[in-house]
Amino acid sequence: MIHVVDAANISQYRHEMEEVWRLRHKVFVEEKGWTDLAKPDGREIDQFDTPEAVHLLVMEGGKVIGYSRLLPTTRPHLLSEVFPHLCEGDLPRGPRIWEWTRQAVAPAHRARGTSRLVTVRLMAGIVEWGMAHGVTSLVTMMPLMYLLPFLDTHFRAIPLGLPTVIDGERTIAVRAEFDTRTLKRLRAMRGDATPVLATPMVSEHAA
């Protein structure tokens, strides 16, 4: 199940969010080598982890096995502050456009085929959350290699700039619209038409 964590319920997810910061450090600093993000305490938290951020946590057996972060484009976000050079012309911003970053899957869940399943679940979670909150598109950046699988999930992605080499990888920024067709495709890929988002149950985390 995917849990949506935001300012309203983050206090009930203290333990899980600790796992998130460590997973992010492991994936982005230790594996991808984004040393700018390194933290001595092994918790990767940046200036965008504000109360405005929405965190999606894939939970399995009480553990965080996958993660994505959504940021409102009406506030400072990665593309506006850190990577504006990936975009030519005006950056798409507005209440219906959110930024998707920090996509991560725990190493133990990455065996061929299963990482894809966690990622597909996360994407379904983003679409379900977006459709419930009047969000119609994402802005995001990804290695060019990941663009084909992304398009194959029926997000309609339009480049915001030409591919640019970042840390040795050709990277592209896109605006990606989604709707019920995207959800239908993702559900077909999961082989499961039930929602991925868990209904927050306060009692479970109150202790």
Add this chain to the structure above:
Amino acid sequence: MSRKTLDLTLAYLRSLDRTASAHDVAALLRTVLDRYGVEHMLAGTIPDPGTPPGRQYGHALLDGMPTEWIRRYAMRGYLFRDATVRHMAFSQEPFAWTDIAARYKDDPISVRVMHEAGEFGIRAGVTIPLMTLDAKLAGASFSGRHMEVPPEDVGTLQLIATYAFAQLLLLQGTAAKAPIRLTSREREVLQWAADGKTAWEIGEILGISQKGVEHHLGTSRRKLGALNGVQAVATALRMGLIA
């Protein structure tokens, strides 16, 4: 410079949205890539090693190669010796064939494939490795007599190929929805054709005349909207009409 290139890329994406077949996609790519000297192209997933020649073609989503060359390539089992295919197992980065040829010079068959391709006007090319959602290796290759892509344009070419591939997957999904019914005879004939049997051989196996086999191939070809037998087999495999 780059603003103009982005605008051209966005215009290409709008045109791509209007394509209704692999043929349309190929025609559009030819227009867009003409400036690099692209004459031939091929896109598809890479079959697992050991896939028999009759089934290899089923992995092609777009075939813009000389027919005679594809026939020879399949018949002689060149796929798994082709340096440009072998190299994809090592690198996910786009590569120019001239840059990798030297690494495979010790394999006489690799060298022969390149040499023979040249006789069909396939002298220079670029391969763009791609990855599908189920982590299958895929790719697109563009080639010609004098093809050249300036290094600063490789990223854009990769982008163009990625979107073309996504559209081909989308079109394939749409095509799969229109039900096509083959008779059991048509299925049998295609099934044997997929295993590389000739019309005469299929006739012997099924106990019908070669003319009869050709008739069934012809009707299934029309039902599948294929231009030739190879394409009919490929389409039938893709649609799961034969296995």
